[in-house]
Amino acid sequence: MTTAEADVRAVLDRLTQAWNDGDATAYGRLFTEDADYVTFFGLNFPGREAIEESHRALFEGPLKGSKLTGRLGAEAKVRFVRPDVAVVVVGGGSSLTGADTTDEGRESTVSFVLVHEGGEWLITAFQNTRVSDPRS
Secondary structure, eight states, X not given: OOHHHHHHHHHHHHHHHHHHHTOHHHHHTTEEEEEEEXXXXXXXXXXHHHHHHHHHHHHHTTTTTOEEXXXXXXXXXXEEEETTEEXXXXXXXXXXXXXXXXXXXXXXXXXXXXXXXXXXXXXXXXXXXXXOOXXX
């Protein structure tokens, strides 16, 4: 594993930790100022400030005590489209009760675009899609 890949994976680990700690400020810091954050509902929160504030409301409200399950950084597929741009796809999920296992119906596939700027890797695009079987 290259240093760049390890650094990208570390960002995902910090993202998970910030969520699990309910720390909207730490969560928001992992995004570029002009990032786009698309939820599984299809809502877009444009910009670091909107991402942080929306997560503050979630962490203090309906997602208080929730936990991201799985190991995003360890299990992610990381592909560099340029030395300073990484595309990441990973499965994930969450537990509303803070359990270590994913609640039924809360499994997702998440994609990220990270850029290396100012000496660090930051998320500039995020897309969360709930896993479902269209045949059912």
